[in-house]
Amino acid sequence: MATDGSDMVLYWASGSPxxxxxxxxxxxxxDKFKSNLLIMSKGEQNSAEVLAINPRGxxxxxxxxxxxxxxxxxxxxxxxxxxxNQGTKLLPDHPGHLALVLQRFMEVKNLDLKMRAHLVxxxxxxxxxxxxxxxxxVNRKAVVNEFVIWEGxxxxxxxxxxxxxxxxxxxxxxxxxxxxxxxxxxRFPNIHSYVNxxxxxxxxxxxxxxxxxNSPGLNIYNDV
Amino acid sequence: MASDGTxxxxxxxxxxxxxWRAMISLFEKQLGGFESNLIEFSKRGHKSPEVLALNPRGxxxxxxxxxxxxxxxVAIxxxxxxxxxNQGTKLLPEDHKELxxxxxxxxxxxxxxxKGRAVVYKxxxxxxxxxxxxxxxxxxxxxxxxxxxKSEYLVGDxxxxxxxxxxxxxxxxxxxxxxxxxxxxxxxxYTKVSERESVKKxxxxxxxxxxxxxxxxxx
Numbered sequence: 001m002a003t004d005g006s007d008m009v010l011y012w013a014s015g016s017p018x019x020x021x022x023x024x025x026x027x028x029x030x031d032k033f034k035s036n037l038l039i040m041s042k043g044e045q046n047s048a049e050v051l052a053i054n055p056r057g058x059x060x061x062x063x064x065x066x067x068x069x070x071x072x073x074x075x076x077x078x079x080x081x082x083x084x085n086q087g088t089k090l091l092p093d094h095p096g097h098l099a100l101v102l103q104r105f106m107e108v109k110n111l112d113l114k115m116r117a118h119l120v121x122x123x124x125x126x127x128x129x130x131x132x133x134x135x136x137x138v139n140r141k142a143v144v145n146e147f148v149i150w151e152g153x154x155x156x157x158x159x160x161x162x163x164x165x166x167x168x169x170x171x172x173x174x175x176x177x178x179x180x181x182x183x184x185x186x187r188f189p190n191i192h193s194y195v196n197x198x199x200x201x202x203x204x205x206x207x208x209x210x211x212x213x214n215s216p217g218l219n220i221y222n223d224v
Numbered sequence: 225m226a227s228d229g230t231x232x233x234x235x236x237x238x239x240x241x242x243x244w245r246a247m248i249s250l251f252e253k254q255l256g257g258f259e260s261n262l263i264e265f266s267k268r269g270h271k272s273p274e275v276l277a278l279n280p281r282g283x284x285x286x287x288x289x290x291x292x293x294x295x296x297x298v299a300i301x302x303x304x305x306x307x308x309x310n311q312g313t314k315l316l317p318e319d320h321k322e323l324x325x326x327x328x329x330x331x332x333x334x335x336x337x338x339k340g341r342a343v344v345y346k347x348x349x350x351x352x353x354x355x356x357x358x359x360x361x362x363x364x365x366x367x368x369x370x371x372x373x374k375s376e377y378l379v380g381d382x383x384x385x386x387x388x389x390x391x392x393x394x395x396x397x398x399x400x401x402x403x404x405x406x407x408x409x410x411x412x413x414y415t416k417v418s419e420r421e422s423v424k425k426x427x428x429x430x431x432x433x434x435x436x437x438x439x440x441x442x443x
Contacts, residue, residue: 001320055368067324074327077302081327082320095307099294102303106296109334149281 001065003086005030011050011061013040014209018060020173024076026203027169028087037210073105076166090166097161104153104160104167111150111174114143122220144224147188150175154190157197164201172198180217184224227308229255235275235286237265239399239428241337242297244392246285249301251422252388253312262429298330301385315385326379329372329386337393339365344400344439359443366397366407366443373409376416383420391417399431401438 001007005025010033012018025033038044038059046057054061054070062068062075064082069075080090092098118139121131128136150171153159159167175183176195185192198204232255236243250258263269263284271282279286279295287294294303305315317323339362346355369390372378378386394414398404404411417423 064320064324067321069324069328071328071331073298074324074331078320078324078327081316081323095289095303096292098306099289099292099299099303102299103294103296106299 002032003030003083005033007065008033009036009053009063010034011036011038011045011053011059013038013045013059014211016040016059016173018072019207019209020169021060021062021072021075022207023172023203024079024090024166024169026206027090027164028079028083030079030083030087031206073109073170076105076169080166088164090164090169092161092165101160101165101167105165105170108159108167108170108174111143111146111171114139114146115174115178118143119220128220140224147178147183147191147221147224151188151190154194157194164198168198172204177217178221180212181220182217182222184222187224227255227311228257229253230257230259231290232258233261233288234258235261235263235270235278235284237263237270237284238430239396240265240284241392241396243285244395244426244428245297245388246287246300247426248388248392248422249304249315249385251425252315252383253304253308255304255308255312256425298334298389301330301388305385313383315383315388317379317382317384322379326384326386329378330389333386333389333393336365336369336390340393340397340400340440343443359440362440363443366402366410370407370409373413377413383417387417391423397440397443399428399436400440401436402440402443 005028008025008030010021010025012022012035014037022033022035025031036049038047038050040059044050045059045061050059050061051057053063053068056070058070060072060075061070064078067078069078076090084091091101118136121135121139122128125131156162158164159171161167172195175191176198179185179192179195183191199208229250232250234243234246234250236247250256261274263272263275269275270284275284275286276282278288278293281295283295285295285297285300287300289303289307294300301315316326339358342358343355343362346358375381377383378390391414394410395418398414404414
């Protein structure tokens with residue numbers, strides 16, 4: 001079994017929650033994985049190559065030697081389990097800290113689902129102005145409520161405990177994209193400070209979405 | 225640190241798959257001595273001061289082990305398996321290939337759950353066509369799980385965390401009117417796992433006292 005990731009293949013999509021698996025691989029020093037960045041809008045997630053490993057045609061899709069693991073959270077837990085002794089320790093040993101990391105790791109799903117529920121109708125209809133106002137208002141309230149919860153969680157500087165963990169691997173891409181989409185720093189200073197600080201982290205610099213460098217973010221959250 | 229669970233507290237609601245997952249895990253890990261607090265959703269028991277003190281989101285399962293709080297049902301399952309790995313049933317395999325499958329199936333149950341909720345908790349105004357589509361999506365998803373069952377359990381021949389997750393979901397669907405005749409392997413799996421000690425001990429109390437529902441008829 002290689003310990004540099006050279007027997008691993010990851011199919012992922014830039015800027016989406018699936019991007020954070022690439023982050024996890026760098027944290028565990030598995031940098032040599034074969035990285036297949038897919039363009040979702042071209043339907044590449046339904047290519048024969050991806051479907052062969054993931055019949056659901058979803059990303060991320062991951063193979064380690066002959067072992068296939070789909071489902072982003074399963075992949076994160078798999079990597080930390082198999083490679084626990086190398087790279088950053090993403091799950092603490094201390095039971096109390098482990099509990100908090102596992103909980104926050106799973107809690108991120110609340111944020112992702114609410115962001116998606118709010119954004120998908122906007123993307124599909126080509127702009128907020130084209131979405132039913134009442135529906136948008138309900139979804140917006142839900143997602144803002146969720147940002148408030150994470151603003152509170154990030155008081156201590158990281159998602160769960162006092163150092164970078166699996167919970168941060170899951171959380172970072174979502175809050176980074178929220179900040180990019182205009183989440184205001186005056187109302188959410190902890191989230192802003194967290195995102196700006198983590199942009200200096202090696203694994204995050206290496207997985208920075210390529211298309212973000214060339215285009216501005218959508219102004220979705222400016223006036224929350 | 226062997227334990228029978230007497231320093232563990234669980235707040236739960238009868239029939240809720242996330243709560244059931246946590247309870248099955250507790251019994252599988254021989255932690256049956258936990259303090260069991262049954263709440264009633266209809267009386268907003270999940271928003272009581274006791275629950276909110278441990279879980280500001282006001283959701284169940286809400287769980288405490290000594291001073292350690294763990295909310296999120298999947299986090300509870302992983303926490304218990306990690307902290308009590310040397311007692312009770314081994315819920316995550318050592319072999320990497322089996323571990324990969326166990327972890328994936330465990331998290332995949334969440335997709336199955338979401339598709340079920342889309343039918344059972346459909347909004348008032350949805351069209352007949354939309355409901356029909358959702359039922360078809362659920363049926364297709366159940367077909368995927370029917371295919372996954374190549375052995376006795378979801379990961380080979382050993383009961384694992386994947387089954388801890390899957391069984392409550394499947395039983396919940398059956399309670400809501402899903403007929404398993406078109407899914408023979410799921411039907412056999414359901415019958416078999418229903419007899420497991422941890423499942424019998426945690427069977428939703430109110431299911432024994434009342435009839436099931438019909439939202440999933442025809443799926």
